[in-house]
Amino acid sequence: MPRQPQSEFPSPVFITETADLEALCARLRMEPFVTIDTEFIRERTYWPELCVVQLGGVGDVAVIDAQAEGIDLASLGALLADPSVVKVFHAARQDVEIFLLMFGATPVPIFDTQVAAMVAGFGDQVGYDALVSALTGAQIDKSHRFSDWSARPLSASQLAYAAADVTHLRSVYKKLLERLTQDGRIDWVEEEMAALTNPGLYQADPEAMWLRLKLRPSGRRQAGLLRAIAAWREREAQRVNIPRGRLVKDEAIPEIAALAPDSVEGLTRARGVTRGFAEGKSGLSLLAAIAAAKALPENELPELAPRERDGPRPSPALLALLRVLLAAKSEEHGVAPRLLASSDDLDRLATEDTPSVPATQGWRRRMFGEDAMALKEGRIALATRGKRIRLVQLGANDTAEDAA
Template sequence: MPRRPPHEDPAPVLVTTTDALASLCERLRQEPFVTVDTEFMRERTYWPELCVVQLGGMHDTAVVDTQAEGLDLLPLGALLADESVVKVFHAARQDVEIFLLKFGAVPVPMFDTQVAAMVAGFGDQASYDSLVRALAGAAIDKAHRFSDWSARPLSPAQIAYAAADVTHLRRVYTALLDRLETENRLDWVRAEMAALDNPATYRTEPEDAWERLKPRTSNRRYLGTLRAAAAWREREAQRVNIPRQRLVRDETLLEIAASAPSDAAELARARGISDGFARGKSGVSLLAAIAEATALPEEALPEAPREKHNGPPPSPALVALLKVLLATKAEQHDVAPRLIASTEDLERLAAEPSPDVPAIHGWRRVVFGEDALALKSGRVALGVDGRKVKLIVSPG
């Protein structure tokens, strides 16, 4: 069991040299856990620009200026890779993506307090502010939330704001850990952390980028052009390091896929595409990608995204009943409904005889899945007892 955070928070230290970072990380590697946060800029770039890393231990609170001249982040990489120290984040995904890009690996082991809060009954995607109020008895100063973290020097107010994130996070973590251990739910959290531990979670393959656009057609020729255009945008945005939407907007990409332009003049007719862009290096490479897709044989074109389930659509009434059951079981077990079952899970449960969905596996089956299958088969029904919904076992 990790030690409790001290009552007196250590004063934050600004780290700007490799020696100071190495000394800090060596101390933190002796701790059972370290709280981690980042400040970065991404408004003008494809790749996140790491500006600050905050680290909190029992006796250290540090703000690492990652843009300090001559600073080598190698000691930080070693700390994040040390399996004897739990790395604690809140809403870890963007932070972990940055570290994966920097060090080629995700931090191990990890604990995400947002995931843990969902398991512990704090609702869907509990905000850091709400957890700090509920579990640390403090309030977050939001004055510097939208600071330009790339500007130097960092102000004392920015340093204090950044340090507070990892200071409060220590108390949030230990409070959640106590609660989850008491309720025997730590295994639930570990199961949910599997996706965050997987490097594939943070990578977008250019050839798969078209699927995010959710095209509403089964025309394979159109889908082939869209796949090529979306893959081009992903690679080009990475190459010039600008946000993909700033390069070419989604709606423009869909229009280009529909028209499949063959020259610069046709490309320039698409909304948001200038004549200069169409005739420049980016336009030429986009037209080449489209031409290559146009020449593909039918069998090489992508299939339309599969429907969520096969067969007739689910009964809206049955889906509604399953939603009531889900809300009832979530209330009973004090866990976020979204963590137990998604809307797609419920629709597949209603429509398919034996759906292979997360809601009928592991801890979810115990909490919800068994009763959902019983409700669907008529072995139980829903009733009302006073002000609460309850399950009624069907006779026979």
């Protein structure tokens, strides 16, 4: 494919001084949109360590050294909070989380080109380089994808790589906006962007972390232990600033809950728990959390959801039909299946009479949810026409044999 000439974009500048950043942000606040990316490291820490921020405007492309001595990023925060400037990201969640932690608020308004590409028919979670290639014909240099962005000085090739992330993004944004406007899907994207600017999306509740492990406790008492251990891990990982999995691995949590130790010796019986850890500040605080959970009265233990009490399971045949319908609707409308309905949405559609899930709300309901409910209730059927799936309306007198 032809390579987009770099001369179409301004030459990038490297900013290490507060005054230069303030001047840049003042100019960018006069524009309708600005493209943004970040480079950070998180492999060894719980909290992301911001290293570089890239900003792109009509006449400016800048790589900001977020670790430069004495630099004040307040003007960047003001730009991110300016409602008159659209902030354009690709795969925005980690970038938005960083800015929420730094400035106490999410950037507004935002436009995530990865989400927009899913709405526009580019597939599920399309990568930035693939999207740039599809929409502009440019090829992205991947050589610095795994650079250590905390090391200084940054090389000229690193700066060029970082700048490319916001230069090509301008072209991608414009082309996606044009396509979505023509297809009448801008309001769909706006619904998704509203969700991405909700601070609650990025603020993990330690008391709910055990639910992410998708464990199946044998009863409420064990559920209380699982909740306490997972909540302790989240808070302790934040306190010592290491990844939660390096503190205690996921698979160790149910084992510790089963042991329910009340001593250092008991805690060391869990696989992966060293005596040094058990005797240290973290180990002793974990034992205290377990003791507190064991002392909880019955009415303060977690309630188990019906599905966790071996309630009705989705019919495999019905789930298969819903997946076929989802694939057909995705193909018909050119929208990524995952954006229309998640696996949990399909499970709940199959088991609940009136499921309150994203697939039954807003534009998803019109595109998929209404037909999914009609299929489950026997008001429509699936058939083939050539190589495509079509829906067949069933009349009041139509019958079908129940699957055994």
